[in-house]
Amino acid sequence: MTDIATMPQPVSFGRRLKRFMADRPLIPLIILLIILVVILQILRPGIVNERWLANTAKFAIPLAILAGCQTMTMLTGGIDLSVGTVATMSAFIMATQIVNQDPTVAFLLAMLPAVLIGFVNGIGVGVFRVHPLIMTLGTSLIGTGFLQVYQRTVIASGAKIPDFLNWLGTGLTYGFPNALLLFVPVAVLIVFMLNRTGFGRLLYAVGDNERAARLSGVRYWQVITALYVLSSLLAGITGLLYIGLIKAPSLSLAEPLVLPSVAAAVIGGTSIFGGRGGYMGTIIGALILTVLTTLLTILQMPEGGRRILFGFIVLFVTAAYLRIVEDR
Amino acid sequence: MSRFFRNQGWVAGLLALLIFLFVITKLIQPGYGSGDFGSLARAVLPYAFAVAAQTVVVIAGGIDLTVAAMMALTSVTAASMMNGASEEYALFVVPFVLAMGLVLGALNGVLIVVTRVPDIVVTLATLFVLQGAALLVLGAPGGAAAEWLKASVIGTVPVPGLPDWADAWVPKALVLLVVCLFIIWIPLRRSRLGLSIYAIGSNELAAFRSGVPVARTRIIAYALSGLFAAMGGLSLTISTGIGAPIPGPYLLASVAAVVLGGVALGGGKGGLLGPIIAVFVLRLVRTDLTLLAIDPNVTAIIEGLIMVAVVMFGAFITIRGRPVGATP
Numbered sequence: 001m002t003d004i005a006t007m008p009q010p011v012s013f014g015r016r017l018k019r020f021m022a023d024r025p026l027i028p029l030i031i032l033l034i035i036l037v038v039i040l041q042i043l044r045p046g047i048v049n050e051r052w053l054a055n056t057a058k059f060a061i062p063l064a065i066l067a068g069c070q071t072m073t074m075l076t077g078g079i080d081l082s083v084g085t086v087a088t089m090s091a092f093i094m095a096t097q098i099v100n101q102d103p104t105v106a107f108l109l110a111m112l113p114a115v116l117i118g119f120v121n122g123i124g125v126g127v128f129r130v131h132p133l134i135m136t137l138g139t140s141l142i143g144t145g146f147l148q149v150y151q152r153t154v155i156a157s158g159a160k161i162p163d164f165l166n167w168l169g170t171g172l173t174y175g176f177p178n179a180l181l182l183f184v185p186v187a188v189l190i191v192f193m194l195n196r197t198g199f200g201r202l203l204y205a206v207g208d209n210e211r212a213a214r215l216s217g218v219r220y221w222q223v224i225t226a227l228y229v230l231s232s233l234l235a236g237i238t239g240l241l242y243i244g245l246i247k248a249p250s251l252s253l254a255e256p257l258v259l260p261s262v263a264a265a266v267i268g269g270t271s272i273f274g275g276r277g278g279y280m281g282t283i284i285g286a287l288i289l290t291v292l293t294t295l296l297t298i299l300q301m302p303e304g305g306r307r308i309l310f311g312f313i314v315l316f317v318t319a320a321y322l323r324i325v326e327d328r
Numbered sequence: 329m330s331r332f333f334r335n336q337g338w339v340a341g342l343l344a345l346l347i348f349l350f351v352i353t354k355l356i357q358p359g360y361g362s363g364d365f366g367s368l369a370r371a372v373l374p375y376a377f378a379v380a381a382q383t384v385v386v387i388a389g390g391i392d393l394t395v396a397a398m399m400a401l402t403s404v405t406a407a408s409m410m411n412g413a414s415e416e417y418a419l420f421v422v423p424f425v426l427a428m429g430l431v432l433g434a435l436n437g438v439l440i441v442v443t444r445v446p447d448i449v450v451t452l453a454t455l456f457v458l459q460g461a462a463l464l465v466l467g468a469p470g471g472a473a474a475e476w477l478k479a480s481v482i483g484t485v486p487v488p489g490l491p492d493w494a495d496a497w498v499p500k501a502l503v504l505l506v507v508c509l510f511i512i513w514i515p516l517r518r519s520r521l522g523l524s525i526y527a528i529g530s531n532e533l534a535a536f537r538s539g540v541p542v543a544r545t546r547i548i549a550y551a552l553s554g555l556f557a558a559m560g561g562l563s564l565t566i567s568t569g570i571g572a573p574i575p576g577p578y579l580l581a582s583v584a585a586v587v588l589g590g591v592a593l594g595g596g597k598g599g600l601l602g603p604i605i606a607v608f609v610l611r612l613v614r615t616d617l618t619l620l621a622i623d624p625n626v627t628a629i630i631e632g633l634i635m636v637a638v639v640m641f642g643a644f645i646t647i648r649g650r651p652v653g654a655t656p
Contacts, residue, residue, distance in 0.1 A: 311456030
């Protein structure tokens with residue numbers, strides 16, 4: 001009895017839970033993922049099998065890479081809405097140039113617009129200080145315009161999906177999707193870069209307190225330009241992977257992935273205000289969204305309803321994170 | 329006094345640019361006449377309302393990313409409600425859609441005030457929601473508009489006392505635009521509420537300490553933005569006769585015209601006249617490009633480049649104009 005009186009003020013359960021979520025954001029995310037899979041299994045008994053797992057991974061991988069672009073840009077307090085257009089452009093150019101070009105040349109041609117758009121984004125955000133959202137939206141509009149003009153010039157030559165991309169996008173080896181061969185190195189690279197390299201630290205520093213970073217001698221515009229070029233390059237590679245998965249080159253190929261990629265990064269615990277977050281959470285966020293999409297498809301929710309749900313998720317999670325940060 | 333000159337000087341300069349562009353148009357196409365001016369006014373209509381919606385919020389120190397999605401939602405709502413309905417029913421549809429815009433806009437404001445999440449994130453999330461809602465209302469472009477509404481933007485307004493040739497230069501669309509905007513804007517500008525909107529955009533803390541109800545003013549600013557966007561959506565339905573659930577490029581266009589119109593993106597400065605003239609300038613550039621027989625897709629690229637350049641320029645001016653030592 002006397003013990004209780006001398007003990008420090010007990011911390012309420014809600015506060016402890018908040019602290020726990022803030023310190024280890026991965027655990028509640030994994031729990032959420034498992035709950036979603038269990039719900040899926042209850043709704044459609046037997047759906048969760050080896051084939052379903054491989055399929056989920058196949059569709060989650062392009063989303064996870066694009067969400068990686070959002071994670072990195074969001075760490076600096078930015079966002080990259082041009083990833084959809086960039087991915088579509090490189091996919092479309094690859095599919096049309098492979099017809100009468102050497103694969104290497106086609107690949108380089110496909111990556112060219114990605115680098116250009118990333119560079120323009122970086123200059124606009126880093127030097128001219130345009131808000132990243134407006135800037136990347138603008139470049140994606142311009143990119144779409146260029147793509148439409150380009151489409152006219154290649155209408156006669158047609159398009160085909162290179163066998164290699166086909167293999168990478170849809171193939172399975174021992175039950176594992178081949179896309180993992182691309183994804184694992186990319187993921188390791190991003191995680192390593194964010195946690196163990198100077199560039200990664202600069203991203204966190206710029207996002208956490210830009211003024212302090214500048215005053216400590218960080219060349220803001222160089223960091224931002226490198227970041228947006230990297231983000232665009234990743235988006236371009238995702239486009240190549242995605243065309244192997246979808247197998248139908250169109251002018252709006254990767255557009256539907258843009259909103260989910262933002263949502264995946266936000267769910268994964270990356271703060272949209274910069275300075276907080278990481279890629280592991282984003283990967284789980286992408287898995288959660290892919291499973292959620294399957295679930296919504298089974299429940300026959302239309303595309304519109306899905307978008308509404310994603311919007312609410314982004315808003316709710318951001319508001320919740322803000323509360324947690326303010327609490328500390 | 330010098331500030332007055334600078335602000336009005338900007339609008340005067342824009343007006344001179346507009347007249348210069350008209351002269352160029354006349355040189356390119358000697359036959360450019362009142363009919364072409366009428367179609368320019370019709371084309372400007374949705375853009376002008378989008379810009380008005382953005383202007384109110386930007387003056388209040390925020391930004392509204394939902395403008396285009398709000399227009400799409402109100403447009404499809406109006407089009408699907410009027411589809412197969414009687415002509416008189418439209419008398420009910422118009423106020424209903426306007427009220428819907430007002431309420432949804434206010435909801436944006438309430439979410440920003442209550443969650444304390446920055447406006448750019450909240451409106452990004454509601455952008456997803458509104459896009460989804462638009463898709464739920466109408467999955468593909470369709471619907472209809474009442475005949476009397478369609479007639480309200482075609483033709484000219486007979487002004488008593490004016491000769492016929494001058495009458496031909498007063499298109500109904502232009503009159504509708506001026507009436508709708510200024511019936512709201514002029515009383516607002518003269519009222520205490522208008523002053524509060526400028527005050528919270530200029531310096532929120534100072535406004536709060538002088539007794540301005542910051543939260544309420546912000547909500548009202550977003551509500552007005554929603555109302556203007558609903559007018560834009562209605563004008564889209566009226567001029568095309570259908571509703572389209574995928575938003576047009578109105579978001580970037582609205583930001584570009586706001587910047588070009590001399591409204592600082594930081595808030596607290598500028599008026600409505602500048603952005604409206606800026607819209608005419610941007611549209612007339614498009615007309616000129618079309619008259620020069622340039623491929624419409626290339627025109628879209630040039631337009632995008634101009635808009636991005638304007639936004640970059642505006643951001644650059646904002647950094648330069650910032651007092652030394654001010655927080656970014």
